[in-house]
Amino acid sequence: MRIIVDGFGGDNAPLAVLQGCALARKEYGVDITVTGDEETLKKTAAGNGIDLTGIDLVHAPSVIPVEAEPKTIMTEYADSSMAKGFQLLAAGDGDAFVCAGSTGAMVVGASLIVKRIKGIKRASLAPILPAEKGCYILMDAGANLECRPEMLVQFGIMGSIYMEKVMGVKSPRVALVNVGAEETKGTELQLEAYRLLSGNKAVNFTGNIEPRYIPRGDADVVVADGFTGNVVLKLTEGMGKLLSHGLKDIFMSGISGKLAALLCMKRIRAFKQSMDYTEYGGAPLLGTARPVIKAHGSSDPKAFKNAIRQARDFAERDVIGQIASAAARLKESGRED
């Protein structure tokens, strides 16, 4: 098992990337290839006492900036550390790719360099988010702003397979984000997606989910068009921040607050940890022909380590094969196009 990692993706690259790789190598025993400027990578490792045993470096002279037009990964930045990672993955020189760089460029690179699974219409960004009970996969979280109903069905199927195989959830509950629980709710997109999802035996479709029940954990696979999914993702983040500021205000002001914090430090930590999405690693890109994990831009070494573990599980547990079979069955059953 070899995991390819973009050495220059994310706010803390390349140091946090290399540290995360070393941790993962030690803990999981996987082989790792890191892409990027070789000299800088070597110097960073040497200067920080990072052991590169089992970690190969593959040179790539440039880095695609976060603000660059995503398509430039095919032209101007075809020699970037991210593009190189996708090229290695497509060539079979690794089993999965982890990158904390620009989401837009990753979606383009995954779709055009690695290509999509046959029959799958769109690659989808699918972060795992914490809920009161467990966690859920959200798809699409922004790769495809506008969707057709059949795309939402594919999201449901892919998310379901990922949650079962990688996260160990039995018969994941798939639900459609909507303004009401009844099947008559929503716009044409939701009405038709509801109809298609309820008629599809490949998923355990539990109906519509009103967003107020998403954080409670009422669904394991939360399906939406990319615009709506992006709103869910970012508002969840924003409310989480508000919450952690609130806790800070309660506990960090005055002696009484600090004393109170001491008294229930363990439970505060447990609550904060239960809300920490870096625990689950990164967001898989589902629909591409080989496993790709988008790590969070602010990933620290631990987050990179977790993302590498997630990439290993993604590759090892035949998620891609299962999605390919499901796509073939969809086509046969004429539910496609």
Added chain:
Amino acid sequence: MRIIVDGFGGDNAPLAVLQGCALARKEYGVDITVTGDEETLKKTAAGNGIDLTGIDLVHAPSVIPVEAEPKTIMTEYADSSMAKGFQLLAAGDGDAFVCAGSTGAMVVGASLIVKRIKGIKRASLAPILPAEKGCYILMDAGANLECRPEMLVQFGIMGSIYMEKVMGVKSPRVALVNVGAEETKGTELQLEAYRLLSGNKAVNFTGNIEPRYIPRGDADVVVADGFTGNVVLKLTEGMGKLLSHGLKDIFMSGISGKLAALLCMKRIRAFKQSMDYTEYGGAPLLGTARPVIKAHGSSDPKAFKNAIRQARDFAERDVIGQIASAAARLKESGRED
């Protein structure tokens, strides 16, 4: 000033409604008309020691159920307490209407019985939500799932007038919910709405707002189509609940937790109160020819009292007149149709 109140709207009707009316009458000195089954209202008041001085009752024999098809307010439930309220408002027998019943029926009743302001395309549900700093008005929160760009411009203008006149916010910052800050982000709806809003001098348009910054309070008027707005509203509610459960877990378990709670009770209360949307009263329906306030379904007497105060301010501060002038100017400037 006379406020009409639906005596049978909401989970706690009619008792909480009558209690709220009595509180409002005492505190604000407004005249009140309560609609609904007269005998039940009288009995409830007598049985609970509620003083009906200054509170008129207008008989309406039926109640429109929450699950009823909204349009039935015009047919089957034309004699309901909600329909009667709209009829009184339309006839000028009161200055504003407060109701905690079904949102769908209210939007239909407001649009068809009270009618819209000339030039305004749609009545919009516009709840006031708490943010880290202050509060914001969200529109549309679900009355119009699919919108055209010109409707979003009208939402921005109406929300802006309401926030300035009723909430006392000077030059309210109007922002468009979108997946990124840049004007090139989003679907055609957002692209065109951005263009129209930036070219409109009636609003202080600050650009796109990513949902992660909504709870921080980066905008005073948050503009979105009704589907997106409904997701924002309900996810905010859901995350708020998760937060309050988290606080409960921290403070309510064990002696140390309870002791900690005692130590910072004041700050916990302040934080919870800052997140309590019932503090702001209800959600105005903007775009209708006369002031309508949708109170929360779970309103208690205090929430009804606050909604009545809000209805009074809405009526007193010429919000409708200002919206009408703005709509006329929009039409003149040819930005309309």
